[in-house]
Ligand code: NAD
């Protein structure tokens with residue numbers, strides 16, 4: 001029986017291994033983590049992450065061929081294939097701070113693998129890492145191996161949160177990179193055999209190590225670049241009277257461009273895009289390619305601009321002051337169908353509004369009060385470094401109320417900002433909300449989910465990303 005162990009029971013390790021266990025009943029899969037609460041949650045009815053369809057998959061396999069454990073060393077030493085899916089955040093200090101990937105967690109996992117292994121293993125990079133990381137890992141493993149042989153593979157993960165199970169069950173492709181030696185090819189074949197249980201052969205791409213590592217960074221950069229491109233156009237739409245939804249539709253109809261990932265928004269968030277592009281920028285700089293580095297840096301700059309532009313729009317529309325005005329924030333997660341808030345645009349927007357002394361009333365169907373307050377009191381890039389977690393600052397606590405219902409959140413508010421595209425925000429009773437708000441009542445839709453015409457008819461002053469502005473925003477009376 002082949003044994004798989006995955007180090008890191010997070011958003012990637014948990015769902016990915018659960019699907020492997022589901023599709024390969026004859027393989028034993030152990031997911032291990034140093035975080036005791038995380039493993040306890042994986043072993044309970046309240047999984048540590050909210051992901052549609054995940055509960056069912058875990059329930060089917062847990063205790064049969066899927067195990068969650070903190071006994072990292074035992075499971076690593078017994079495994080034939082070790083996936084490493086630990087966090088690879090942005091460095092916060094030292095060389096490359098604010099850009100380079102912090103491989104501290106990865107390196108400590110690699111050293112531990114070398115330490116506890118008594119038999120040969122395939123070590124799979126599942127985390128997103130800088131190109132050439134496999135070379136460094138190989139060095140750590142072989143120099144500490146006591147004669148045991150390791151094959152390193154790169155098998156980056158392309159799932160998106162909120163649709164992880166669908167993506168894993170039916171991936172566009174599975175990418176496996178390895179050494180072009182006989183042993184390397186055997187290792188690739190062994191991992192290919194695992195995925196071949198449910199992924200059609202023509203969707204399994206095998207490459208060299210560096211192509212696999214770089215393809216992951218490239219794919220995320222291309223996706224984020226589409227969003228920054230459409231967001232750049234959204235600013236021009238507002239200035240000219242064009243409508244970004246119509247522009248996106250017309251542009252996306254070109255078969256060479258395609259319709260997906262062209263939704264204008266308050267900015268992209270999530271744990272991957274910014275981190276991976278900064279990492280790419282750093283690699284370009286280190287390789288003497290400043291022009292290429294600057295090209296990709298613009299994707300991040302535009303995203304920051306879009307968030308700032310949104311905050312400025314709120315403040316300037318409301319007579320240039322939001323001091324002590326109640327502003328409702330609907331949605332705090334970085335996208336719908338997840339409770340994940342890592343790099344959520346809501347964090348920067350809320351911080352911007354708090355900077356202008358607003359009172360915030362926040363509602364998100366999946367994010368806890370604790371998480372929101374922690375996010376609002378953390379410095380940039382600290383979220384992925386557990387050691388830096390600090391208690392919320394008194395300012396954030398004082399000016400922020402987190403409520404469990406959209407109607408309560410909007411009561412007596414001057415404005416509401418929609419920052420996550422949760423389905424329930426499309427169907428709220430906006431007439432009822434309007435009646436309970438201060439007048440003039442503003443809606444700032446950062447996700448283009450409300451019917452602008454209908455809301456204006458109710459009486460709201462509406463700003464929607466990339467949509468023609470109303471008379472109010474043109475400086476004319478209604
Ligand atoms: P995560 O923070 O949710 O999970 C990482 C886990 O690794 C944590 O639970 C942490 O406790 C554990 N860990 C860290 N060091 C460890 C060690 N030495 N031993 C055992 N456990 C250890 O992160 P994630 O979102 O699952 O991302 C993991 C990697 O996958 C990152 O490199 C990320 O860029 C990449 N990735 C993420 C996504 C996504 O959607 N979140 C998608 C594709 C790729």
Ligand code: UDX
Pocket residue numbers: 157158159160161162220223227260261262263264265266267268269270271272273334335336
């Ligand atoms: C992304 C990649 O899609 C995935 O392949 C990779 O493995 C991890 O990073 P994720 O961050 O989970 O996945 O979600 P994604 O759907 O890509 O959304 C990222 C951000 O972009 C969200 O904030 C989302 O709201 C925003 N977005 C997405 C837009 O603003 N407009 C769009 O058209 C699409």
